[in-house]
Amino acid sequence: MRSERANSKTNDTEQELEELILVEKKTKSLVLVGNPNVGKSLIFNYLSGMYAEVSNFPGTTVSITSANYKDYQLYDTPGIYGVSSFNDEERVARDIILDGDVILNVVNALNLERDLFLTLQLIDMGKRVSVILNMMDEVKKKKLRIDTKKLSEILGVNIYETSAIKKIGFEKLDEAIKSAKVGRQDKPIQPAVGGLKEIYEVVKVKSHSLLILEGDKELTKQYLLNYHNDDLREEIYINRRNRVNEIVDLTESEDTKQGIFFSKLGRLCLNPVSGIPILILVLALIYFFVGDLISQRLVNYTENTIGKNYFEYWTKTFISKYTSVDITAKILNDNNEVIDQKTFHFPNGIDSDHIIYQSFKNFSVNRNNEKSFHFYHPIPSFFFGEFGVITMTLTYLIFLLLPLVIAFYFSLALLEDSGYLPRLAALVDKSFTKIGLNGRAIIPIILGFGCVTMATITTRILGTEREKSIATAILQFTIPCSAQLAVIAVLLSGAGLKAILIYSFVILLVMILTSTILNKIIPGQSSPLLLDLPPMRIPQLNNVFKKTYYRTIGFMKEATPWFFVGAAGIGLMQLTGILEIWHEVLKPFTVQLLQLPKEAATAFVMGMIRRDFGAAGLFELDLTAEQIVIALITITLFVPCIASFVIMLKERGWKQGLIVWSGTWIFAFLIGGLVSHIII
Amino acid sequence: MQFTLDKATRGQSLTIDLLPSGVIKSQLIRFGIMEGEKVTCLDRLVGGTVILQKKRLEIALGCDLAKSIMVTDEK
Numbered sequence: 001m002r003s004e005r006a007n008s009k010t011n012d013t014e015q016e017l018e019e020l021i022l023v024e025k026k027t028k029s030l031v032l033v034g035n036p037n038v039g040k041s042l043i044f045n046y047l048s049g050m051y052a053e054v055s056n057f058p059g060t061t062v063s064i065t066s067a068n069y070k071d072y073q074l075y076d077t078p079g080i081y082g083v084s085s086f087n088d089e090e091r092v093a094r095d096i097i098l099d100g101d102v103i104l105n106v107v108n109a110l111n112l113e114r115d116l117f118l119t120l121q122l123i124d125m126g127k128r129v130s131v132i133l134n135m136m137d138e139v140k141k142k143k144l145r146i147d148t149k150k151l152s153e154i155l156g157v158n159i160y161e162t163s164a165i166k167k168i169g170f171e172k173l174d175e176a177i178k179s180a181k182v183g184r185q186d187k188p189i190q191p192a193v194g195g196l197k198e199i200y201e202v203v204k205v206k207s208h209s210l211l212i213l214e215g216d217k218e219l220t221k222q223y224l225l226n227y228h229n230d231d232l233r234e235e236i237y238i239n240r241r242n243r244v245n246e247i248v249d250l251t252e253s254e255d256t257k258q259g260i261f262f263s264k265l266g267r268l269c270l271n272p273v274s275g276i277p278i279l280i281l282v283l284a285l286i287y288f289f290v291g292d293l294i295s296q297r298l299v300n301y302t303e304n305t306i307g308k309n310y311f312e313y314w315t316k317t318f319i320s321k322y323t324s325v326d327i328t329a330k331i332l333n334d335n336n337e338v339i340d341q342k343t344f345h346f347p348n349g350i351d352s353d354h355i356i357y358q359s360f361k362n363f364s365v366n367r368n369n370e371k372s373f374h375f376y377h378p379i380p381s382f383f384f385g386e387f388g389v390i391t392m393t394l395t396y397l398i399f400l401l402l403p404l405v406i407a408f409y410f411s412l413a414l415l416e417d418s419g420y421l422p423r424l425a426a427l428v429d430k431s432f433t434k435i436g437l438n439g440r441a442i443i444p445i446i447l448g449f450g451c452v453t454m455a456t457i458t459t460r461i462l463g464t465e466r467e468k469s470i471a472t473a474i475l476q477f478t479i480p481c482s483a484q485l486a487v488i489a490v491l492l493s494g495a496g497l498k499a500i501l502i503y504s505f506v507i508l509l510v511m512i513l514t515s516t517i518l519n520k521i522i523p524g525q526s527s528p529l530l531l532d533l534p535p536m537r538i539p540q541l542n543n544v545f546k547k548t549y550y551r552t553i554g555f556m557k558e559a560t561p562w563f564f565v566g567a568a569g570i571g572l573m574q575l576t577g578i579l580e581i582w583h584e585v586l587k588p589f590t591v592q593l594l595q596l597p598k599e600a601a602t603a604f605v606m607g608m609i610r611r612d613f614g615a616a617g618l619f620e621l622d623l624t625a626e627q628i629v630i631a632l633i634t635i636t637l638f639v640p641c642i643a644s645f646v647i648m649l650k651e652r653g654w655k656q657g658l659i660v661w662s663g664t665w666i667f668a669f670l671i672g673g674l675v676s677h678i679i680i
Numbered sequence: 681m682q683f684t685l686d687k688a689t690r691g692q693s694l695t696i697d698l699l700p701s702g703v704i705k706s707q708l709i710r711f712g713i714m715e716g717e718k719v720t721c722l723d724r725l726v727g728g729t730v731i732l733q734k735k736r737l738e739i740a741l742g743c744d745l746a747k748s749i750m751v752t753d754e755k
Contacts, residue, residue: 081707081710081711084706086703086706086707111736113712113734113735113737114711114712114737117710230702230703233706234706234709237709237710238709238714241709241710244712245712248735266738267722267723270725270731271723271725275725425740426725426731427725427729429727429740429742429743430726430727430728430729430742430743431727433742433744438742439729439742527704528704528741528742528744528745529729529740529741529742530707530708530711530739530740530741530742530745531739531740532711532738532739532740533738533739
């Protein structure tokens with residue numbers, strides 16, 4: 001495979017960004033700039049031989065990916081509609097563009113109307129630009145005609161036609177970089193002349209002066225200028241917009257009217273009469289794929305058969321040759337009820353006593369059974385016992401989580417690539433405004449079902465601090481991430497339909513209540529929805545697989561150390577007796593309030609490290625269907641994992657982060673207890 | 681006839697008469713939604729979210745935003 005994980009540099013603060021630029025300023029910088037969803041990342045991947053994520057919905061890349069390309073430092077930027085500072089993505093992109101030596105402006109040929117605004121702005125800024133006119137294959141398919149030569153003349157820069165998905169035209173990218181030049185700038189509008197001159201005398205940089213003239217507050221502040229004029233920006237924008245319209249009229253012609261299948265499908269997704277059934281269908285498909293096929297059938301096999309019966313059994317048997325052990329074999333009937341049970345003692349390891357070992361084998365052979373190993377010594381017990389750092393962790397990670405996480409990321413990638421998500425955002429907008437968000441917030445929330453940590457970063461796409469706060473609280477409090485969801489799906493589907501309904505109802509209710517209350521108490525107003533809807537398309541399987549692969553690898557890399565740390569921590573707590581004390585301390589809550597066995601407290605310790613790890617801890621307990629529901633509700637609402645907690649502190653600050661974190665403690669137990677006393 | 685955009689119906693051709701002021705206006709202008717411009721209402725969802733079409737560009741506008749935009753029906 002050509003790609004490798006990109007040396008992705010996520011820049012959380014402007015300061016880090018500046019440092020990054022300073023360090024890398026020695027080489028020239030080459031910046032890929034374009035509207036969302038135009039193929040920048042595909043070009044980045046091609047040039048760098050590395051991997052940057054490709055999506056079919058606006059507003060997911062809030063970070064910069066960078067790589068070396070020949071003599072250049074190459075940057076991939078978030079998709080933007082213009083250079084300004086209306087939101088976080090624009091701010092991040094703006095800084096890189098201002099410092100860029102060469103700009104490759106990627107333009108969607110199907111959407112010149114929209115994309116050329118940015119192109120003209122880049123040219124007006126006096127940057128060296130080449131235009132990559134992408135999606136030319138689609139243009140031909142749709143019987144559109146674009147007069148590239150004329151367009152190039154008008155803009156005063158070179159234009160290169162490509163189809164990024166098929167890598168057509170990529171051989172000319174090098175030439176595009178070399179031939180980048182300053183284009184034909186707008187005949188300055190009258191009030192701007194004086195203003196621009198005045199600013200330029202102080203600032204000395206054309207691109208900076210133009211943005212200041214267009215009312216960029218941050219840049220203005222940077223130069224200690226006292227200049228702000230919203231009306232002038234509007235005037236410049238209207239003028240630029242009119243130029244775009246003229247250029248499009250001159251260079252583009254259409255042979256047929258569109259109205260083919262996909263634009264119809266796109267419309268059907270929006271219409272409530274068909275949109276809601278489509279939503280239900282999409283959710284049902286995901287449920288059958290992730291919730292049933294993978295989490296029930298496949299995981300049942302991988303976890304119990306491969307993981308427990310083979311991997312753990314073989315490992316434990318191997319260890320038992322060298323150390324003292326008691327092995328308990330439980331014979332189960334078809335309903336997994338214990339019908340017979342026997343414990344075999346091997347004080348000198350299983351090899352030392354062939355007669356007992358044979359009778360143990362005879363007892364369990366050809367019968368549905370479960371074996372548990374009890375090692376006498378603490379060290380084998382620590383690594384291979386009940387919470388064995390090696391046995392339990394590997395089974396959870398590889399045989400339980402891995403298949404589920406792959407399945408989830410795969411479904412998510414399909415959804416992202418199809419262009420469905422922005423339509424979903426439009427569909428849910430009205431309901432979301434009632435809870436202080438706009439439809440855009442569906443994107444971090446859906447991503448949250450993948451990984452809450454990642455989703456918390458994505459809240460940056462929301463327009464106001466208020467919305468970011470509300471969305472972060474919802475994410476950290478009520479949204480189970482894919483790994484936790486996986487474990488929940490396995491436990492819940494075992495507990496029956498009623499359990500699923502109660503769980504979903506309670507979590508949804510808590511989500512609505514939380515956001516409604518926050519909407520009431522946080523001052524201010526939320527921003528309105530203004531969203532560009534990319535065309536629906538058949539997901540590019542190649543891209544879907546790649547994305548699933550890289551995200552899964554990323555997830556496993558992040559999760560694995562935490563699982564070992566967590567298992568080691570629990571193992572130590574068990575060995576030293578602290579676990580027992582913790583059980584007693586939490587007993588009033590677990591036993592009286594939640595009506596769970598006191599061992600459930602272990603799950604809460606584990607849950608602080610990783611949410612899924614916490615839910616996985618419930619596997620070890622023998623719970624009734626009602627208890628499963630209560631335990632899962634509590635663990636879902638309970639504190640977010642360490643990683644997302646840290647990100648939350650970073651994104652939302654100490655005060656807010658700690659309020660949300662401690663709030664989850666109180667409300668998880670409170671709501672869990674309430675439900676417990678209602679249903680038990 | 682002049683009305684606010686949230687009252688538009690599916691398929692209507694509209695002329696934009698007045699946009700709300702501030703940063704949102706600049707964002708609308710970038711998308712080509714300017715005073716005097718002609719657009720088509722592709723759809724109006726329950727609750728008033730409006731989908732506008734201009735050539736191949738489709739843009740969703742939330743209900744509150746739609747309420748603050750004045751338009752005239754072509755007819």
